[in-house]
Amino acid sequence: MTRYAGNAAAIRALVREQEVHRDVYVSEEVFQLEMEHMFPNSWVYVGHDSQVPNPGDYFGTTIGTQPILLVRHTDGTVKVLHNRCPHKGTRITSETCGNAGKFFRCPYHAWSFRTDGSLLAIPLKKGYENTGFEQSHAASGMAPVRHIRNYRGFVFAKINDGGLDFEEFFGESLSSFDNMIDRSPVGQLKVAGGVLRYMHNCNWKMLVENQTDTCHPMVAHESSAGTVVEVWKKAPPGTKKPMAVEIIAPFMSPYEFFENMGIRIWDNGHGHTGVHHSIHSDYSAVPGYFDKMKAAYGEERAKAILGENRHNTVYFPNIMIKGPIQLLRHFKPIAANKTLVESWTFQLVDAPDMLLERTLMYNRLINAPTSIVGHDDLEMYERAQEGLHSNGNEWVNLQRLYSPDEAGQTNVAVNGTSEWPMRHQFRAWTKFMTMGM
Amino acid sequence: MVTEAQVKNAIPTDQELIDFVVREARLIDQQRFDEWLDLYADDAFYWMPLEWNQTDPRLTCSLMYEDKLLLSIRVERLKGARTFSQKPKSRCHHVLQTPQVDSRDPAANNYVTWTPMHYIETRMDEQTLYAAWATHHLSVENGTLKIKLKRVDLINCDAAFGNIQLFM
Numbered sequence: 001m002t003r004y005a006g007n008a009a010a011i012r013a014l015v016r017e018q019e020v021h022r023d024v025y026v027s028e029e030v031f032q033l034e035m036e037h038m039f040p041n042s043w044v045y046v047g048h049d050s051q052v053p054n055p056g057d058y059f060g061t062t063i064g065t066q067p068i069l070l071v072r073h074t075d076g077t078v079k080v081l082h083n084r085c086p087h088k089g090t091r092i093t094s095e096t097c098g099n100a101g102k103f104f105r106c107p108y109h110a111w112s113f114r115t116d117g118s119l120l121a122i123p124l125k126k127g128y129e130n131t132g133f134e135q136s137h138a139a140s141g142m143a144p145v146r147h148i149r150n151y152r153g154f155v156f157a158k159i160n161d162g163g164l165d166f167e168e169f170f171g172e173s174l175s176s177f178d179n180m181i182d183r184s185p186v187g188q189l190k191v192a193g194g195v196l197r198y199m200h201n202c203n204w205k206m207l208v209e210n211q212t213d214t215c216h217p218m219v220a221h222e223s224s225a226g227t228v229v230e231v232w233k234k235a236p237p238g239t240k241k242p243m244a245v246e247i248i249a250p251f252m253s254p255y256e257f258f259e260n261m262g263i264r265i266w267d268n269g270h271g272h273t274g275v276h277h278s279i280h281s282d283y284s285a286v287p288g289y290f291d292k293m294k295a296a297y298g299e300e301r302a303k304a305i306l307g308e309n310r311h312n313t314v315y316f317p318n319i320m321i322k323g324p325i326q327l328l329r330h331f332k333p334i335a336a337n338k339t340l341v342e343s344w345t346f347q348l349v350d351a352p353d354m355l356l357e358r359t360l361m362y363n364r365l366i367n368a369p370t371s372i373v374g375h376d377d378l379e380m381y382e383r384a385q386e387g388l389h390s391n392g393n394e395w396v397n398l399q400r401l402y403s404p405d406e407a408g409q410t411n412v413a414v415n416g417t418s419e420w421p422m423r424h425q426f427r428a429w430t431k432f433m434t435m436g437m
Numbered sequence: 438m439v440t441e442a443q444v445k446n447a448i449p450t451d452q453e454l455i456d457f458v459v460r461e462a463r464l465i466d467q468q469r470f471d472e473w474l475d476l477y478a479d480d481a482f483y484w485m486p487l488e489w490n491q492t493d494p495r496l497t498c499s500l501m502y503e504d505k506l507l508l509s510i511r512v513e514r515l516k517g518a519r520t521f522s523q524k525p526k527s528r529c530h531h532v533l534q535t536p537q538v539d540s541r542d543p544a545a546n547n548y549v550t551w552t553p554m555h556y557i558e559t560r561m562d563e564q565t566l567y568a569a570w571a572t573h574h575l576s577v578e579n580g581t582l583k584i585k586l587k588r589v590d591l592i593n594c595d596a597a598f599g600n601i602q603l604f605m
Contacts, residue, residue: 197597369598
């Protein structure tokens with residue numbers, strides 16, 4: 001039974017000002033429409049150009065559920081190609097990342113393609129003479145995604161021709177990327193340390209919403225962060241606070257801490273927590289780092305860069321970055337009830353190694369499938385995915401600190417426990433779902 | 438079953454090393470986590486690499502690289518009244534090959550064993566099988582064997598996993 005396909009009114013009716021219908025999380029049909037419309041209409045994160053430093057380097061990932069390749073072309077620019085052979089559909093690359101040399105070669109029938117996707121050669125080409133092959137879909141090779149942007153190393157792509165241009169889509173929200181990158185004395189990041197991959201049996205949007213949900217840490221994470229606080233109390237007086245305690249204990253901060261930290265709202269579903277301070281504010285200084293920053297930027301600018309403590313910046317639709325610790329989480333949709341979470345980390349080029357060490361410790365303590373904090377969260381998502389099948393109430397409430405005049409407002413800072421970011425994400429969701437319908 | 442890991446002489450026999458590794462797995466399976474934690478030296482690490490043949494736990498990410506403080510936090514958390522991901526509790530089961538003694542260095546007080554194993558973790562209706570190799574670096578402290586480093590290399594260390602909540 002199709003209820004939503006081609007029916008923009010039915011999709012709009014799923015999102016009310018203060019609540020959303022459970023079908024946005026549980027309906028496979030809605031999920032398929034997200035893949036057909038919402039993701040292709042949006043600028044979606046692909047990868048970082050440091051993953052493909054040399055000509056011929058490639059990295060395989062997805063936009064929504066579509067397999068794509070990030071490639072370094074022979075002219076030094078990055079390209080994004082659909083990762084299927086135009087002949088039979090075979091995925092071209094064997095490994096997630098590698099180097100193709102001067103061209104890709106399909107392992108099935110040896111069709112080959114330049115690193116911009118254009119068709120290079122077909123064995124026994126004579127067999128296509130006088131068949132009208134030039135007019136076929138296959139003749140254009142591995143289809144490139146036409147709309148791509150490399151923003152200071154971070155590569156985004158938009159599959160559809162319609163929608164907004166890059167600047168209009170992101171607007172002022174790019175300041176969070178700027179701050180993360182500027183934390184390198186030479187203004188450059190590099191993917192480092194490996195990626196944590198964590199499978200979640202829940203809808204991808206539950207993860208996105210959770211990034212600005214500041215009323216859950218002291219409750220859901222009482223078991224992990226609360227235990228850290230209790231165990232640490234028993235340490236002999238004067239013991240130096242370990243990095244791990246600095247990282248996990250702030251999750252137990254009281255409601256007032258999160259109320260006062262603030263949330264900023266930008267257009268198109270983007271926003272960040274931690275306008276004034278965050279759980280990353282009180283980390284110990286890393287020896288030698290500030291001196292390098294001061295030498296690179298001057299004291300005032302260095303202090304301004306490091307004085308930002310943005311907590312989680314959500315970029316609609318499906319990534320979150322943590323500028324102060326150079327971490328990016330990618331919430332990759334697989335099915336209505338299945339999401340792969342990839343947590344990537346970055347090295348600040350020309351900064352002390354201890355910063356990367358702390359970032360990696362944060363990543364494994366918080367984002368690994370072996371993380372006690374991760375266990376707390378996933379338990380809640382999976383219970384929600386199950387509970388939403390109840391017919392007792394078909395709606396999910398997003399009403400906290402609602403104000404009737406908030407639609408259309410942008411670049412405003414509000415109380416840090418507001419659910420405005422979630423309402424805002426769903427306004428963008430409706431917009432990009434129904435665009436062109 | 439006795440939990441002490443005392444050795445008869447200053448230098449442990451191969452059999453004592455093997456018995457120790459087998460006993461460690463049994464304490465986990467029986468969820469005797471306080472006794473299990475006592476098997477670890479104060480400066481011990483439990484390491485579960487993320488990469489195949491990983492050599493660096495510091496600047497390469499791991500699934501776990503935890504000192505005794507973090508291990509004790511895990512053990513305390515498992516007992517917590519509000520540890521919702523353990524309501525109901527997980528259970529686990531080890532099948533070990535006979536541990537092999539890879540190296541013995543009495544002068545350095547360092548003994549290394551290598552143990553291929555299958556590990557099963559289950560909770561509610563889900564049961565997951567993992568295959569791994571455990572490497573134990575052991576030493577004798579006050580007449581008792583202690584773990585200095587336990588390294589668990591999963592055969593699919595780079596795969597996407599759901600929750601792994603207990604200890605391999």
